[in-house]
Amino acid sequence: MTRLISKLWEFGRKPPLRISMQELLDFGRNPTKATLINSAVFLHGEIPTRLAGRIRYLRTEFPESLLSTGPMQTVLNMYGRSFETIVSHPDPTTMEKQESLSVVFTDILERHRFLQHEVARGISMVQDIVCDRKEELHESLNAFYTSRIGIRVLMDQHLALQREVQERQHDSLCPPHLEHYVGTINEKCRPSDIIDGCIADAKDIMTQNLYDCDIPMVVHQATSHDITFPYIPEQMQYVLLEILKNSARATWDTHHKDNNHGNPLPSVNIVLSEGKHSVFILVQDVGGGIEQNNIPRIFDYDYTTADRSPNDMFSSDSVIAGFGHGLPLSRLYMKYWGGGIHIQSTEGFGTSVLLRFSKHISGVTETSPL
Numbered sequence: 001m002t003r004l005i006s007k008l009w010e011f012g013r014k015p016p017l018r019i020s021m022q023e024l025l026d027f028g029r030n031p032t033k034a035t036l037i038n039s040a041v042f043l044h045g046e047i048p049t050r051l052a053g054r055i056r057y058l059r060t061e062f063p064e065s066l067l068s069t070g071p072m073q074t075v076l077n078m079y080g081r082s083f084e085t086i087v088s089h090p091d092p093t094t095m096e097k098q099e100s101l102s103v104v105f106t107d108i109l110e111r112h113r114f115l116q117h118e119v120a121r122g123i124s125m126v127q128d129i130v131c132d133r134k135e136e137l138h139e140s141l142n143a144f145y146t147s148r149i150g151i152r153v154l155m156d157q158h159l160a161l162q163r164e165v166q167e168r169q170h171d172s173l174c175p176p177h178l179e180h181y182v183g184t185i186n187e188k189c190r191p192s193d194i195i196d197g198c199i200a201d202a203k204d205i206m207t208q209n210l211y212d213c214d215i216p217m218v219v220h221q222a223t224s225h226d227i228t229f230p231y232i233p234e235q236m237q238y239v240l241l242e243i244l245k246n247s248a249r250a251t252w253d254t255h256h257k258d259n260n261h262g263n264p265l266p267s268v269n270i271v272l273s274e275g276k277h278s279v280f281i282l283v284q285d286v287g288g289g290i291e292q293n294n295i296p297r298i299f300d301y302d303y304t305t306a307d308r309s310p311n312d313m314f315s316s317d318s319v320i321a322g323f324g325h326g327l328p329l330s331r332l333y334m335k336y337w338g339g340g341i342h343i344q345s346t347e348g349f350g351t352s353v354l355l356r357f358s359k360h361i362s363g364v365t366e367t368s369p370l
Contacts, residue, residue, distance in 0.1 A: 007087050008080075012052035016150075020365040021185065021230060021337060024157055028182040031161045033095055039158045040092035040101050047105075050151050051083040054144065061140045065129045071122035075115060082108045102162050105155040115148070116325050123302060134300070138328075141301050146332050146367050153232070153336075153366070157183040189231040191279060191357075195219055195270055198237055202244040206252070215248050215265050222273035229279055229359045231337070236357070239330040239341070243283045243353045244268065246326070250287025250351065278339075279357045286350035295345060299328045338364040 028035065058067065058076060066072055085104055092098040119141070123130075130137055160183040167178070180188040199217045206215065221227075247268045255265050271282040290298065302324045327343075334341045338358035345351040358364050 004080075004084055007048075008052050008055060008083060010052075011048045011083075011087070012056040014049045014052075016050050016053060016147075017046060018365050019150075019154070021361040022364075025182045025185060025187065025230065025361070028157065028161050028185075031165050031183075033165060036098050036158070036162055036165055037093060037095065039161060040098040043105075043154055043158055044086065044089065044092055044101060047151060047154065048083055048086050050147060051079050051086070054147050054151075055079045055083065057140075057144060057147070061143075063126070063130050063133060063137065065126045066122055066137070069122040069125045071118040071125070075118050075122070078112055078115065082112070099162075102159055105159060109152065109155055109159075112148075112152075116145075116329070120301070120325055127302060134302075138299075138301055142328070142332060145329060146336065149332060149336055150366055153184070156234075157185075160184045184232050184234065185230055186233050187230045188228040189233055189236065190226065190228050191236065191272055191281060192219070192221065192227065194233055194236050194240060195272065195281065198240045198244050199270075201237075201241055202248050205245060206248055215251050216267035217244065217248075218267045218269050220269065220271045222271060227272065227274050227279055229357065230361050231357060235333050235336070239333050239355060240281065240283075242326045242330045243355070244270075247283055247285035247287060247351070247353075251285050252287075254286070254288035274359075277359055279359055281355040281357075283353045283355075284350065289347040289349050289351055290345040292347050295343075298343060299331055301325055301328050332367075336367050337361070 027039070055076065058072075058079075062072070067076070085108070086101075089101055089104060090097050092101045123137075160181070164178055164181075164183070180186050196219075199219075202217070203214065251265060251268060255263075266286045269282075269284045271280075271284070273280045273282070331341050334355060334357075340356045342354045342356070343351065344354075
């Protein structure tokens, strides 16, 4: 135990490296076994550095009342276990050891998959106690979750490269589903495809978990040409699905009584446009808007308009809902690669959400991890 604590503080003192999307692309194109070994060796040092930084940050920046809750103790134990597993793993200087470390990464990603639930539960248990430190706590959570995004990006990227190398062993040509992909990054990410997929997913969530209804979602593309740019599709999906679900729920809550009388539900409108340096997705609904006094709180981790029931329609594997994490996490994902999110709401009418994605990745570096 003493040796582990010593290792923890040794790694915790190291500054993490900020990685750009361009570096991930340059390193991961046409990966070979040597690429995987080099990646594994790097991550064998970088991931423990980031994990140790998060453990240290939790212990020094989070209120003791929150850390002492059962859910937050679970979170600390998760990170301690993951850190210990990686630092005790042999240096991955061979393919066999690289593959073994990749199994460790896979286990960590799965084990930490619902970590936000634990954090949200911990916060809910001490809300009254930490209310006077709410702004400070939200800043700490922003930093904490930003670091979490970075760790998952690096591990996901390595595992995606490993899968590509394995598939190329059976076929020297690039498999069709990997075309334009470098690990998890699609160099020609097509937001129109992401929008279509998220619309289908949002409608499925509505029909399967709440009511048998069909809220129209209409897409308007402001350009005649196809829009593509380098991005991680999974991150775009996370954010857009969160926004569409919120709009769908607000639209239903506001208009379903009219729908019961035979009147069609109003549509959620999605506009896709492109500027010189950015790509924009605008989501507009007429779901009644947000109460004016709640607008300053929409990015708070304890703010939600959703039902907190376990059977809430927004319960899903990919998105926290009913716990107030959806919008603040979406903002962190948008900021991670130089984008942003802007929300404008008119109480009594509806809400507009503008997502801005940076098109040019050469100068985009991940948000500074802990």
